[in-house]
Amino acid sequence: MVNQKEQAQKVVNQAEEQAAKLAAEAPEQVMDPIAELLGRAKRAYAAYVEAQKEVARAYKEREKQVEKAYKEADQQANDACEKAIEQALRVRGKADQQAEEAYEKAREKAMELYQESVRQASKVRKETLEQAWKIYKQSTEQAWTIFQGDKVEGGLD
DSSP, X not given: OHHHHHHHHHHHHHHHHHHHHHHHHSOOOOOOHHHHHHHHHHHHHHHHHHXXXXXXXXXXXXXXXXXXXXXXXHHHHHHHHHHHHHHHHHHHHHHHHHHHHHHHHHHXXXXXXXXXXXXXXXXXXXXXXXXXXXXXXXXXXXXXXXHHTOOOOSXXX
Protein backbone atom coordinates (compact mmCIF):
# COMPACT_ATOMS: atom_id res chain seq x y z
CA MET A 1 0.00 0.00 0.00
CA VAL A 2 2.88 2.39 0.88
CA ASN A 3 4.65 1.32 -2.31
CA GLN A 4 1.57 2.18 -4.37
CA LYS A 5 1.33 5.60 -2.75
CA GLU A 6 4.99 6.20 -3.51
CA GLN A 7 4.41 5.22 -7.13
CA ALA A 8 1.46 7.59 -7.36
CA GLN A 9 3.57 10.41 -5.81
CA LYS A 10 6.37 9.72 -8.32
CA VAL A 11 3.91 10.02 -11.20
CA VAL A 12 2.58 13.31 -9.81
CA ASN A 13 6.16 14.61 -9.33
CA GLN A 14 7.08 13.61 -12.88
CA ALA A 15 4.03 15.41 -14.23
CA GLU A 16 4.97 18.53 -12.27
CA GLU A 17 8.58 18.36 -13.53
CA GLN A 18 7.36 18.02 -17.10
CA ALA A 19 5.07 20.98 -16.60
CA ALA A 20 7.96 23.00 -15.19
CA LYS A 21 10.19 22.05 -18.14
CA LEU A 22 7.48 22.99 -20.62
CA ALA A 23 7.00 26.29 -18.87
CA ALA A 24 10.75 26.96 -18.92
CA GLU A 25 11.10 26.06 -22.56
CA ALA A 26 8.14 28.11 -23.67
CA PRO A 27 9.01 31.44 -25.21
CA GLU A 28 8.85 34.31 -22.92
CA GLN A 29 5.46 35.42 -23.91
CA VAL A 30 3.20 37.25 -21.70
CA MET A 31 0.46 34.89 -20.83
CA ASP A 32 -2.73 35.56 -19.21
CA PRO A 33 -2.34 34.55 -15.54
CA ILE A 34 -5.74 32.83 -15.57
CA ALA A 35 -4.87 30.89 -18.72
CA GLU A 36 -1.56 29.92 -17.15
CA LEU A 37 -3.29 28.77 -13.97
CA LEU A 38 -5.89 26.92 -16.00
CA GLY A 39 -3.14 25.14 -17.97
CA ARG A 40 -1.35 24.17 -14.78
CA ALA A 41 -4.61 22.93 -13.31
CA LYS A 42 -5.27 20.84 -16.42
CA ARG A 43 -1.80 19.36 -16.30
CA ALA A 44 -2.13 18.67 -12.58
CA TYR A 45 -5.53 17.05 -13.14
CA ALA A 46 -4.09 14.94 -15.98
CA ALA A 47 -1.25 13.88 -13.66
CA TYR A 48 -3.80 13.09 -10.95
CA VAL A 49 -5.88 10.98 -13.37
CA GLU A 50 -2.72 9.18 -14.51
CA ALA A 51 -1.75 8.55 -10.88
CA GLN A 52 -5.21 7.13 -10.22
CA LYS A 53 -4.77 4.80 -13.19
CA GLU A 54 -1.37 3.71 -11.84
CA VAL A 55 -2.89 3.02 -8.42
CA ALA A 56 -5.73 1.03 -10.02
CA ARG A 57 -3.20 -1.02 -12.03
CA ALA A 58 -1.16 -1.61 -8.88
CA TYR A 59 -4.27 -2.75 -6.99
CA LYS A 60 -5.18 -5.14 -9.83
CA GLU A 61 -1.66 -6.52 -9.91
CA ARG A 62 -1.71 -6.99 -6.14
CA GLU A 63 -5.09 -8.73 -6.42
CA LYS A 64 -3.64 -11.12 -9.03
CA GLN A 65 -0.67 -11.86 -6.78
CA VAL A 66 -2.93 -12.56 -3.78
CA GLU A 67 -5.18 -14.77 -5.90
CA LYS A 68 -2.14 -16.67 -7.21
CA ALA A 69 -0.83 -17.15 -3.66
CA TYR A 70 -4.27 -18.38 -2.55
CA LYS A 71 -4.43 -20.87 -5.43
CA GLU A 72 -0.93 -22.14 -4.60
CA ALA A 73 -1.85 -22.53 -0.92
CA ASP A 74 -5.08 -24.28 -1.92
CA GLN A 75 -3.15 -26.67 -4.18
CA GLN A 76 -0.60 -27.38 -1.45
CA ALA A 77 -3.41 -28.09 1.02
CA ASN A 78 -5.09 -30.41 -1.49
CA ASP A 79 -1.81 -32.23 -2.14
CA ALA A 80 -1.14 -32.63 1.58
CA CYS A 81 -4.69 -33.89 2.13
CA GLU A 82 -4.37 -36.43 -0.70
CA LYS A 83 -1.05 -37.68 0.68
CA ALA A 84 -2.55 -38.01 4.16
CA ILE A 85 -5.53 -39.93 2.77
CA GLU A 86 -3.24 -42.24 0.78
CA GLN A 87 -1.13 -42.85 3.89
CA ALA A 88 -4.25 -43.54 5.94
CA LEU A 89 -5.44 -46.02 3.30
CA ARG A 90 -2.08 -47.81 3.36
CA VAL A 91 -2.16 -47.97 7.16
CA ARG A 92 -5.74 -49.23 7.14
CA GLY A 93 -4.88 -51.85 4.52
CA LYS A 94 -1.93 -53.04 6.55
CA ALA A 95 -4.04 -53.13 9.72
CA ASP A 96 -6.76 -55.07 7.88
CA GLN A 97 -4.19 -57.56 6.63
CA GLN A 98 -2.71 -57.99 10.10
CA ALA A 99 -6.17 -58.41 11.59
CA GLU A 100 -7.04 -61.03 8.97
CA GLU A 101 -3.79 -62.89 9.65
CA ALA A 102 -4.41 -62.77 13.41
CA TYR A 103 -7.99 -63.94 12.86
CA GLU A 104 -6.81 -66.81 10.66
CA LYS A 105 -4.20 -67.86 13.25
CA ALA A 106 -6.79 -67.70 16.03
CA ARG A 107 -9.20 -69.70 13.89
CA GLU A 108 -6.56 -72.33 13.20
CA LYS A 109 -5.66 -72.47 16.91
CA ALA A 110 -9.34 -72.82 17.82
CA MET A 111 -9.67 -75.63 15.26
CA GLU A 112 -6.61 -77.38 16.72
CA LEU A 113 -8.03 -77.05 20.24
CA TYR A 114 -11.38 -78.32 19.03
CA GLN A 115 -9.80 -81.32 17.31
CA GLU A 116 -7.67 -82.07 20.38
CA SER A 117 -10.77 -81.87 22.60
CA VAL A 118 -12.64 -84.20 20.23
CA ARG A 119 -9.67 -86.63 20.28
CA GLN A 120 -9.54 -86.51 24.07
CA ALA A 121 -13.30 -86.95 24.38
CA SER A 122 -13.17 -89.87 21.91
CA LYS A 123 -10.29 -91.44 23.83
CA VAL A 124 -12.11 -91.07 27.17
CA ARG A 125 -15.29 -92.46 25.58
CA LYS A 126 -13.40 -95.41 24.15
CA GLU A 127 -11.65 -96.10 27.45
CA THR A 128 -14.92 -95.74 29.34
CA LEU A 129 -16.69 -98.09 26.92
CA GLU A 130 -13.81 -100.60 27.14
CA GLN A 131 -13.91 -100.43 30.92
CA ALA A 132 -17.69 -100.79 30.92
CA TRP A 133 -17.44 -103.72 28.49
CA LYS A 134 -14.81 -105.35 30.68
CA ILE A 135 -17.01 -104.95 33.77
CA TYR A 136 -19.99 -106.21 31.78
CA LYS A 137 -18.06 -109.27 30.62
CA GLN A 138 -16.83 -109.99 34.11
CA SER A 139 -20.27 -109.52 35.58
CA THR A 140 -21.80 -111.74 32.91
CA GLU A 141 -19.18 -114.43 33.43
CA GLN A 142 -19.69 -114.30 37.20
CA ALA A 143 -23.43 -114.48 36.81
CA TRP A 144 -23.07 -117.44 34.45
CA THR A 145 -20.66 -119.12 36.79
CA ILE A 146 -23.03 -118.59 39.72
CA PHE A 147 -25.89 -119.78 37.59
CA GLN A 148 -24.04 -122.96 36.76
CA GLY A 149 -23.27 -123.41 40.41
CA ASP A 150 -19.52 -122.96 40.35
CA LYS A 151 -17.77 -121.09 43.10
CA VAL A 152 -16.80 -117.52 42.33
CA GLU A 153 -13.16 -116.73 42.80
CA GLY A 154 -11.87 -113.23 43.46
CA GLY A 155 -15.11 -111.25 43.09
CA LEU A 156 -15.65 -108.25 40.89
CA ASP A 157 -12.68 -106.15 39.90
